[in-house]
Amino acid sequence: MTKAEYLSRLESLLSCLPESQRAESLAFYEEMILDRMEEGLSEEEAVSTLDAPGVVAEAILDDLPAVPRVVAKTRRKSRVLLWVLVILGFPVWGALLAALAITVLSFYATVWIFVAVVWGLAVLLVLGCPLFLLFAVCGLIVGNAPYTLVEFGAALVALGLGLLLVRLAFELTRGVALLSAAVVRRAVSPFVKRRDSDADRGGHGGSHHDGGAEARGGDHRPIPPEEFTRPLEAVARG
Amino acid sequence: MDAQLKRGFLETCVLATLERRESYGYQIVKDVPPLLGLTESTLYPLLKRLESAGCITVRSAEHNGRLRKYYRVTPAGAARIEEFLAEKSDVMSIYRYIEFAHGAAAPGAACDQGERND
Numbered sequence: 064m065t066k067a068e069y070l071s072r073l074e075s076l077l078s079c080l081p082e083s084q085r086a087e088s089l090a091f092y093e094e095m096i097l098d099r100m101e102e103g104l105s106e107e108e109a110v111s112t113l114d115a116p117g118v119v120a121e122a123i124l125d126d127l128p129a130v131p132r133v134v135a136k137t138r139r140k141s142r143v144l145l146w147v148l149v150i151l152g153f154p155v156w157g158a159l160l161a162a163l164a165i166t167v168l169s170f171y172a173t174v175w176i177f178v179a180v181v182w183g184l185a186v187l188l189v190l191g192c193p194l195f196l197l198f199a200v201c202g203l204i205v206g207n208a209p210y211t212l213v214e215f216g217a218a219l220v221a222l223g224l225g226l227l228l229v230r231l232a233f234e235l236t237r238g239v240a241l242l243s244a245a246v247v248r249r250a251v252s253p254f255v256k257r258r259d260s261d262a263d264r265g266g267h268g269g270s271h272h273d274g275g276a277e278a279r280g281g282d283h284r285p286i287p288p289e290e291f292t293r294p295l296e297a298v299a300r301g
Numbered sequence: 302m303d304a305q306l307k308r309g310f311l312e313t314c315v316l317a318t319l320e321r322r323e324s325y326g327y328q329i330v331k332d333v334p335p336l337l338g339l340t341e342s343t344l345y346p347l348l349k350r351l352e353s354a355g356c357i358t359v360r361s362a363e364h365n366g367r368l369r370k371y372y373r374v375t376p377a378g379a380a381r382i383e384e385f386l387a388e389k390s391d392v393m394s395i396y397r398y399i400e401f402a403h404g405a406a407a408p409g410a411a412c413d414q415g416e417r418n419d
Contacts, residue, residue, distance in 0.1 A: 095327055097367060098327035114342040119345075122343065122346055123345065126346035
């Protein structure tokens with residue numbers, strides 16, 4: 064088999080993969096063939112040292128995580144079948160999705176209602192202070208000393224508690240808002256495409272073409288671990 | 302070698318090879334001990350797995366008018382090698398247990414658990 068034949072056979076076996084993954088796989092094996100040819104093997108010999116295209120394709124497909132693997136293998140058989148299954152399954156996954164969404168939303172609303180209640184209590188207490196002061200003044204006018212003292216005390220307590228609760232409500236609001244933002248960011252991250260690869264790989268190693276050279280200095284010296292970590296810590300400390 | 306054992310060793314072997322020096326695909330195949338039976342079809346998914354786990358980084362560089370991918374290990378990858386080596390004494394103790402248990406089943410004396418086929 065020639066190099067071109069091998070690669071085109073492999074390409075057709077991997078046709079169910081997205082373009083970038085397929086191209087990456089082909090590039091890897093082409094590199095292997097060329098490296099062997101550099102060592103002196105002829106093209107036919109180089110190709111023959113590799114596993115058969117079928118074996119290679121299976122190895123690549125088997126290593127996909129479960130759901131993409133099923134998708135890729137189904138796509139291999141029939142794209143139409145895949146879409147039919149998706150549409151037929153709608154009553155199940157549609158209902159499940161709706162139930163999940165409603166649950167999440169009601170939980171979220173509950174959290175905010177709790178925060179609103181704390182705010183309400185705080186405001187009531189703070190507003191209660193002038194009311195108690197008014198009663199205290201009334202008591203003063205009437206001449207009832209104990210009553211005046213009690214109302215005055217109550218006013219102070221109301222103000223104090225109210226202010227504490229305001230502070231608490233403020234912190235709670237900020238906390239919930241920050242938490243919401245963080246959760247939304249994490250929930251969206253699998254769908255953010257950093258390169259043209261599959262969504263499920265987008266979260267991890269995005270270091271494909273940009274991390275290597277600039278972050279690590281890009282030279283060929285063998286770098287033992289200690290040497291590697293100290294400069295990074297120094298960089299982190301600024 | 303047992304297939305399960307091989308899988309366990311291969312990733313760390315590749316990591317250790319890359320830790321020694323930055324390398325490319327074919328060179329890795331040549332460096333890794335042959336008794337592990339590393340082929341390209343095993344190596345490629347393995348490198349992808351290591352990359353998405355953040356244990357190695359990739360860069361492309363020119364070589365003889367074509368692009369070649371060079372892999373190097375990250376601190377996380379180096380840490381994984383350390384973890385693997387730290388388990389060595391545990392692994393050896395398992396081997397000793399198997400040897401002991403196997404030796405204790407003295408030939409002819411206690412092996413009546415299905416070794417005889419009469």
